[in-house]
Amino acid sequence: MHKKEYESELMGVSFPKDDPYGSLSMPVYHALSYEFKTAAEMEDAFCGRTQEHTYSRVTNPTVAYFEEQIKKITGAYGVTALNSGMAAISNIFFTLAWSGSNIITSRHLFGNTYSFFVNTLSAFGVEVRFCDLTNPEEVAARIDEGTCALFLEVITNPQMEVADLEVLGSLLHERGVPLIADTTLVPFSHFLAVDFGVDIEVVSSTKYISGGATSLGGLIIDYGRFDWSRSARLKSLAGDSPSAFHFKLRREIHRNLGAYMTPGVAYQQSLGLETLPLRYNRHAATCRSLAEQLTSLPGIVEVTYNGLPGNPYYGVSRRQFGDYPGAMLTFDLISKEACFRFLDRLVLIRRATNLFDNRSLILHPASTIYGSFTPGQRETMGIKETTLRLSVGLESVDSLLADIRQALGD
Ligand SMILES: *Cc1c(COP(=O)(O)O)cnc(C)c1O
Numbered sequence: 001m002h003k004k005e006y007e008s009e010l011m012g013v014s015f016p017k018d019d020p021y022g023s024l025s026m027p028v029y030h031a032l033s034y035e036f037k038t039a040a041e042m043e044d045a046f047c048g049r050t051q052e053h054t055y056s057r058v059t060n061p062t063v064a065y066f067e068e069q070i071k072k073i074t075g076a077y078g079v080t081a082l083n084s085g086m087a088a089i090s091n092i093f094f095t096l097a098w099s100g101s102n103i104i105t106s107r108h109l110f111g112n113t114y115s116f117f118v119n120t121l122s123a124f125g126v127e128v129r130f131c132d133l134t135n136p137e138e139v140a141a142r143i144d145e146g147t148c149a150l151f152l153e154v155i156t157n158p159q160m161e162v163a164d165l166e167v168l169g170s171l172l173h174e175r176g177v178p179l180i181a182d183t184t185l186v187p188f189s190h191f192l193a194v195d196f197g198v199d200i201e202v203v204s205s206t207k208y209i210s211g212g213a214t215s216l217g218g219l220i221i222d223y224g225r226f227d228w229s230r231s232a233r234l235k236s237l238a239g240d241s242p243s244a245f246h247f248k249l250r251r252e253i254h255r256n257l258g259a260y261m262t263p264g265v266a267y268q269q270s271l272g273l274e275t276l277p278l279r280y281n282r283h284a285a286t287c288r289s290l291a292e293q294l295t296s297l298p299g300i301v302e303v304t305y306n307g308l309p310g311n312p313y314y315g316v317s318r319r320q321f322g323d324y325p326g327a328m329l330t331f332d333l334i335s336k337e338a339c340f341r342f343l344d345r346l347v348l349i350r351r352a353t354n355l356f357d358n359r360s361l362i363l364h365p366a367s368t369i370y371g372s373f374t375p376g377q378r379e380t381m382g383i384k385e386t387t388l389r390l391s392v393g394l395e396s397v398d399s400l401l402a403d404i405r406q407a408l409g410d
Contacts, residue, residue: 032055073189076221077222087257090120152182154183154185155321177230179200181201181202198223210272228243282394286400291308299338299408306321335386336386345406353368365387
């Protein structure tokens with residue numbers, strides 16, 4: 001899957017300045033402001049002629065180190081770390097969209113992303129065009145001069161839909177539209193989005209990367225491949241930098257929105273990166289094994305997991321994610337009441353939201369994440385009353401299966 005040597009890239013990142021104590025891990029610089037020897041050096045730093053830090057809303061040494069690690073692992077042009085996945089998504093669209101522009105996306109979106117598009121951005125004159133992203137003709141028909149981007153989740157949560165990235169990427173690039181993908185469900189240690197035509201990747205690092213629910217975080221990974229002279233908003237900057245997007249984001253938007261990652265979080269998430277492939281392989285292998293075994297349990301009506309041969313996205317998922325399409329699955333019981341009874345009887349699996357904690361977590365999406373949506377909205381979003389969403393942790397398959405069996409009333 002992954003063409004780069006993850007560990008050697010990660011461990012090979014050196015500090016930009018020697019640490020006086022020879023610290024092996026990057027120190028946590030809880031510094032806010034940075035002092036200069038001369039006014040001229042200060043001018044150079046503030047005007048972007050040197051890389052010195054000035055103020056920690058803009059850059060911080062510990063956060064910059066974490067960004068550099070991700071740059072090395074992914075081969076990206078620019079990485080920006082923010083204090084949540086939602087901060088990353090909102091920073092992207094405040095950089096790209098303009099009043100009168102439109103975003104092409106699916107109704108199958110993480111709840112807050114949906115609300116950000118429909119409630120927040122619409123107030124600034126940005127139109128959201130929902131369509132079926134697994135239907136390239138429909139996508140092509142919705143693109144016009146005002147389209148600032150297509151946004152999708154590589155595996156939608158909780159419907160588990162998978163669009164063909166290569167097909168969408170080539171269609172979009174012909175029309176001068178960037179492909180932005182939320183890859184939170186399959187980490188970059190396993191799936192390198194740029195190889196499938198993704199221009200900008202966004203990740204909630206709260207999930208796999210934090211190393212077991214230690215902290216909130218978000219990443220914007222710009223592969224520097226898109227020709228921004230084709231973007232109505234960014235074309236005037238396209239001559240100034242290899243990526244007008246990254247330039248505008250770092251010079252203006254992220255400073256103005258003020259949601260940069262904090263140094264303590266960057267330290268925790270940098271440690272998370274060191275164990276990411278190990279943890280992902282374990283989470284994902286357990287998820288695969290559970291999905292296969294759940295299909296034969298009495299009381300379970302249906303199991304949805306892209307790695308099962310009967311799944312409608314099996315082929316495209318296999319091409320994109322190989323044997324390990326994430327560590328989340330959903331299954332349906334006979335009714336909402338059966339779901340609640342099942343949830344209340346679980347012992348090992350925790351009733352909680354979040355994904356890819358070291359503990360397995362379960363919830364009933366219709367009554368929680370989508371609880372404040374109307375039944376009609378839930379229906380158009382594909383959220384059913386009978387579905388449970390399981391985020392698979394690091395416990396053994398046998399213990400998880402035993403808990404599920406006893407909760408089903410075996
Ligand atoms: C959790 C999540 C987000 C939002 O991330 P936060 O870090 O909670 O802000 C965005 N997209 C997906 C797919 C998620 O699972």
